[in-house]
Amino acid sequence: MTKTAEQIAESHVFEADVARLLHMMVHSVYSDRDVFLRELISNAADACEKLRYEAIETPLLLGADAENRITLTLDEDNRQLVVEDNGIGMSRDEMIEALGTIARSGTRVFMERIEANKAAEGAQLIGQFGVGFYSCFMVAERVDVISRRAGTQEAWTxxxxxxxxxxxxxETTLTVAPSRGTRIVLHLMEDAKQYTSRWTVERIVKEQSGHVPVAIRLVEKPGKxxxxxxxxxxxxxxxxxDVSKEEYTDFYRSVSGQYDEPALTVHFRAEGRQEYTALAFIPGTQPFDMFDPERKDRMKLYVKRVFITDDADLLPRYLRFVRGLVDTADLPLNVSREMIQESPILTAIRKGITSRIITAIEKLAERDAEAFLKFWENFGPVLKEGIYEDIERRPQLLTLARFRTSASNEGYRSLVDYxxxxxxGQNAIYYLAGGSLDQLKASPQLEGFRARGIEVLLLTDSIDSFWTMNAPDYEGKAFKSITQGAADLAQFAKLDGHTMPEGDNESAATFLAFxxxxxxxxxxxxxxxxxxxxxxxxxVAPEEGYDRQMEKILRNAGRLQDAAKPILEINLLHPLIKAIAxxxxxxxxxxxxxxxLLDQARILDGDRPADPRRFAERLARVFQRSVPS
Known part of the structure; x- marks a missing residue:
């Protein structure tokens, strides 16, 4: 700065309680220091958009430099980061008004002026809260802003x-002041010098601002x-x-961090009361974090192409395997742009995206059975969580669901097929829940149903024991566990080859009472x-309460201290029972x-004898009795 400039430099105090507000900005509003760069790039993009709008009436504002751009310059030696744009720039008064008052936004004033002129069509303005700029004080011990208003000769610092x-x-030094636009020089703190690293800055830009409507350039070192x-x-x-399959795949890999190809791509623009664009991908393989206990969805939220958060709960938890983003201009934000306010707009967006994704899955099931079964094998256990949680979409999800059954061999069956x-006369959908398919197929509870040709769903996912309790019915048929209550099979005739000789069972009935x-x-x-x-x-479990598998899940989780006593069913026609009787x-x-016999039933049910020592003693006595003297 020249001596003359020093003499006429003006000192000002902020028009708000800056010490308190900036402390809040640095320590409370933003949880991640990286966001300062997103905020500065957003402001730079706004400045370029303002220039584009004003140049419609005054083309001379563009001069010979018509292409908007944002340039980031790294200076590791001097611990500086420079963010520069060739947008509209600021005059002295605009600089004081925009940067001297906390929570006063030049963007908001500009929008109000455009709205007053009823000519805001196409103006893509991002920031509307006026505090984003001050986030740079999280990383900078001093900030210099040099700006020249488009169409003027004067520059100000x-x-x-x-x-x-x-x-x-x-600002009279020609090499310091931009010919048009704004240059922000951040004199970084010692603990923020990583922001002069190309790898760090490029990563932040691509993650958070990679799709702002202005090209971004990087200068790795002054002079390069x-x-x-x-x-x-x-x-x-x-x-x-206009988007090729290869472009979709590349973009999917960038947002998901995976290297497979998407199994399904959902890309649409919603118009009406809420306007937003969604691009969602169903992966071709299971994401590594699909069974994360937090069950958070992985959709990113953008506002006017600026990344806001990946923690906005844009999808229900049972669609957490979906990757992608939503871009909207309608969503209200709080002062930090990090915490999304719960609002009817957000609710409508979430509902719309969820419906479109489920519809796309339904269409996949209709047109490509093989691809859908691969999808189901990857994500069926998670999608079934929605049957338990999402009452509104439960009928859709039940129709989508596929199951191994006692009649499906190695394939899958739908409830429509069932x-x-x-x-x-069958008024129930029968199911058997357990730990593995082999265990279920060998279950004694399945025998009577198999003998009568009655299909039984074989459920091996933990969530199955929960949704079957919550889903009242499907197409008028209630879900019923074959390990609970009476089987009520007498009305169904046994198939050929599944009958046992009747004979006299009076003594067996006497043993049953004993x-x-x-x-x-x-x-x-x-x-x-x-x-x-x-x-x-x-x-089997009593009619009221939990079935056998649900009891085991709750007991193992420490959620069931006193399980209901089970019922022992005895096959009175079995040769063993007749021999004992x-x-x-x-x-x-x-x-x-x-x-x-009771311990045998426990073993067949996947449990251990209640008292192993007494079990062994009884077994020894029975063996001794059977040995000829």
Whole structure:
């Protein structure tokens, strides 16, 4: 600065309680220091947009430099970062008004002027709160702003350390002042010198401001040639017909951090009460964080192509495998632009995006069964969480769901298929939940249903035990666990090859009553079974309460201290039961047999004997009795 300039430099105090507000900005409003660069780039983009608008009436404002740009210059030696644009620039009065008053936004005033003229069409203005600029004091111990208003000769310098005052003076050094626009010089703090690293700055720009409507260039060191790092275009603003599959794939990889190809791309623009653009991808493989306990969605929110947050809950948690973004100009923001206000607009956007994604999945199921099954194998366990959580879309999600069943062999079946092939008079959709498919297929509770040709859903995901309790029915048929309550199978005839010789079972019925008396302390009831055709015994849960699998989940999680006593079902026609019942003159033997049958049922159910030592003792006595003397 020349001596003359020094003599006429003006000192000012901020027109607000700057010490308090800047402290809030630095320590409370922004949780991530990186956002300062996003804010400065947003302001620079606004300045270029203002110039574009004013040049419509006054083309001379552009002069010979018609291409808008933003340039970032790194100076590691002097610990400086420079952010420069060739936009509209500021006069002295505009500089004092825009930078000297906290929470007064030149952008907002500009928008109000445009609206008054009813000529705001196409003006893409980002910042409207006037505090984003001050975030630079999180990283800078001093900030110099040198600006020249387009169409004027005078340039001005604004300088402040953010602690209560600032100065404004004429800038007469030609090499310092831009020919048009604004140059912001950040004198970085010692602990902020990483912002002179090309890798750091380029990463922040691409993550947070890679799609602002102005090209961004980077100068790695003063005197070096600038390198363009963004081109000022946003893929999602283009028409779908103008974007190639390769471009979608490249963009998907950039937002997801994965190297596969998207299984499904959903790209649309919503118009009406809310206007926004969404670009969402369903990955071709499971993301590594799909089962993150926090279950957060991974959609990014942009406002007018400026990244705002990736924590806006734009999708329900059961669609957290989706990657992509939403760009809107309608969403209200708070002063920091980081915390999105809960509002009817956000709710409408979330609802609209969710509906479009589920519709796209439905269309995939209709047109490409093979691709849909691959999608289901990857994301079915997560999508089923929506059956439990999303009452409004539950019918859609139930129709989308695919299941392994007792009739599907190695394939999948839909509920539409199940209902279509249900037995006449069958008013329930039967299911069996457990830890593995092999375990379920070998379950004794399944025998009676298989013998009668009644299809049973085989559910192996933890969420299955929850949604089946919440989903009341599908197409009028209630969901019913085959491990709970009575099977009510007598109305259905057994298939050929699944009958057992009837014979006299009077002694077996007598043994059943005996077992019920001896086991009374451990079980709720002992009853004859119509669900068993091959096994001698099985356990089922009472009609009210939880089924067997749900009890295990809650017990293992420490959420169920006192589980309901199970019911022991005995197949009175099984040869083992008849053999035990025929020994009517040996009550100690029948008592040991009753307890061993109960432990056998526990083992078949995936549990251990209640008392391993007594189990072994009883087993030894039974073996000894069977050995000829």
């Amino acid at each position: 604004w300088t402040s350390d953010g602690k209560g005052s600032y100065s404004v003076s004429p 040639e600038p390198v363009q790092i963004t081109d000022g275009t946003a893929l999602w603003t283009k028409s779908k017909s 209902v279509k092939d249900a037995k006449e 077992a019920k008396e001896k086991l009374a302390g451990q079980i709720a009831d002992v009853r004859a079974s119509d669900r068993l055709t091959e096994s001698a015994v099985c356990l 025929s020994v009517e003159d040996d009550a100690p033997y029948q008592e040991d047999a009753a307890f061993l």
